[in-house]
Amino acid sequence: MRRLESVLAHLAVIAGVVFAVYPLLWVVSVALSPGAMSSHPRALPWPESPSLDAFADVLGVRDGRSAVFARQVVNSLVVSLATAAVAVAVATPAAYALARFRFVGKTWGTRTLLATQMFPAVASAVPLYLLLEAMHLLDSRAGLVLVYASTAVPFAIFQMRGAFDAIPVDLEEAAMVDGATRAGAFWRVALPAVRPAIAVTALFAFMSAWNEFILAATLLSREAAFTLPVVLQRYVGEHDTAWGPFAAGAILVSVPVMALFYIAQRQLVAGLTAGGVKG
């Protein structure tokens, strides 16, 4: 009985894995197949006459643009890491206050924060452009980080608030009885306890910045300043799409994220205990 159950469980999970992986295998297959998209229907994603040309194209190996590509990788990394840093730095103390203090405007503030998540982002693109212009931050990585922070910070606050809610308040109180200040309790007791959540929050912010292209393409006006998704989107044209490089680029772009996921696995599971059971 136990055995049968275990087999069934594995089968169910494997079905999920197939569902998750199958479309990605198509992306891989397209990236490895030179020339146009397949012209006859196939159920299995085997590449046709596999080659690595598409990857070479994206990396700029063949036309000597590797240096520019490397620069764009650095841009993407810097912007995404900075977005993560800003999101965590801004959100963590605020989330702590929301979880631990009662204060005037708390309910109102939280509601506003949730409300901002409901407004379609389409509406704020032009005002953001004007805002960056006024701050002289157009066409700069700092400007892009600020724009990305505008989406990352509210989510990070929810995320971190859940984490602080989930850790027992006793530890901090004990520390304060022992003579620690509120700030001390926050830094030395609460923060270390929510480390997994910080990692996950940073990962989310990183990913949202890492994959965004519309705002990046609108705000950046130098090729050397482009981030990777903008470069990728260049393979999509009005009448045709260069599927090979587009797919190859997508794979290259996802590799760092997959690596981060793999490294952060434990934290991911522990850190998403958002709003979990109060201790």
Added chain:
Amino acid sequence: MRRLFALLVLAAIVSLVPACAEPPSLVLWHSYRGEEERVLVELAKRYEREHGIHVELLGLPFDAYSAKLQAAVPRAHGPDVFIDAHERLGIYRREGVVAPVGDAVPPEDVASYEPTALDAVTLDGERWGVPLSTKSLALYVNDGVPAGAPDVYPLAYEAENPYHHAAVLSAFGGALLAPDGSYGFDDDASLRSVLYVHDLIAKHEIPGDANGALVKQLFASGRARTSIDGPWLAADLPPSLRYHVEPLPVVQETGRRMRPLLTVEAVMLSPSGARRPEARAFARWLGGADAALVRATEAHQVVASEPAWHDPRIAGDPLLAAFHEQARAADPMPTSTRMRAVWVPVQEAMRRVFRGEDARVALDDGRRRFEDALKPPPPPPSPAPLAIALGVLALVGALFAVRRARAPAFRQELRESRTAYRYVAHAAVVVFVLVVLPLAAGALTSLFAGTRADPRYVGLGNYLAILTARGGSLLGHGSFYVTLFVTVLWTVCNVALHVTIGVALGVLLSRPAMRLKSFYRVLLVLPWAVPSYVTALAWKGMFHRQFGAINAILSWLGVQPVSWFSHFSTALAANVVTNTWLGFPFMMVVTLGALTSIPREVLEAAEVDGATRWQRFRGVTVPLLKPTMLPAVVLGSVWTFNMFNVVFLVSGGEPDGTTDILVSDAYRWAFTRDAQYGYAAAYAVLIFLILAAGSRLLTRVGGEATT
């Protein structure tokens, strides 16, 4: 951890360092790719060598190109010179993106341009671009297939595509948009043209519901002898195929030749660029014969410069020569912004005729839809009533605030809040400046109609128009309520599937006896890691009727292939499957996280008490999951409600905009129906109000407050 933080801080500092080089002399934006881009780079280098002026090029993604120009140029952050299709001149002129080219086309140059191309960039007696090249449809003929061969279509083309049909329509003496900007696809010529094509499909002389990929395949495999297609087809045909291109044929029924729509790519000048003599000189040079020769020979452009065609290298290229000949017998695409509102009604009208519905009715409905979409905004009311209402509201609010502030208890509370404010102050500032202000500014646009350069106050007119379905039937096609219903259906299906699959996998993976746990876990979160704009397109490809993997699997199972995007139910299903795939990993991870915090003893105690597995799940796991899942479900619903990407990339609203959700509809108002930004903003505000009400309801029903 500390090292990670140090790294993050370092990145934040580096991001502040400007990555700027010395200012370039001329800035050129384009969305060329491949050969065309390479040749443009080469030409810019040559120009610098010969004329000593550096031209800084910026290649942009096609998808973001037009929006970027419209954001940047009016605020003087744009290029001096840019390359775009002439049909955008209408909107660019309206938004102040483009200026007349002046002496970039001096009188002595006029004769050296293809007259049709020069006409296309001439509006109100002024020239708004230097023509570079032309693009139009022409006839591809497979030389390996004899005329009248059995089991071969004499012709294959995208019969349902209005862009292609415009060529047929011209042979009947009609046009999609009349020169005065009124809808053209409802006259006798249109009726006869569409019935003519319907007849051809019925006689199997052309394939019905053919899309670009099918046409390409039919032609390349010799199952269609001829094909109407653009120059972009040539790049996709196998090198072994023997074919030639010739101008579009005569339609026998009318005895007139088909004239395709012509797109002219031109060098345009921004207002600031037009003031610079060196920008005008460069534009003139790029359109001139020398540069044209290079563009034609190396990038295979059908150049608009006439002297270049005297060169035997171009004139001797049969493909180029054929498209060149066609360009002379083509009609430039209308530049009017109204043209953008033509495509959808025309396509729907044609589809209805091809499905066998009454043609007259279908065409008339098309015109009604066009006119409905472009209905002029309501006359400007006086801003006084709204101002007074806002003023009274502010006054009442202020009075209330003052009264409250006077209460001693409140002062006490405020004093006690001081510590908390030290923690939230910077977040409050960031959220207010970066999130609330832009959103409020965006919401304010909903009170206006007209262009960005010349907005007109209409009060709540936009809202009124949306909520009354623009005076049409409240349950009619594309009305706000119908779209809202589709959006709710879409959200409910998605969130239900996300949660079901996510919780099921989460529960299975947290079984203590489960092996290979972390292996499965990594594979299951992969959909999350790959950028969604790529995977959504991969799914779209998998749902393709002829070549998609889904239909291949179905036929392997013995099921008839499904035309996924021709019916509302299947198109919605395709969207939902894609979005389920994108969204279930999040719910799974949330479940896994929540389950780790359920003490094992609770479950064991229940087991000892003799609870069955299902009872344990219902009685212990579900209540413990609930507090974690509820915020995740609320956020997930909000995200799904506004999930623009998947709808836009997978079904694109097909069939006929029925699978559009509110956000993608708002996008269409802003970008495809005469740029009605205020109207789109009103949609956004309504979406916000619905979500705000919905999420309060959801948390109430859920029995837990998220705030």
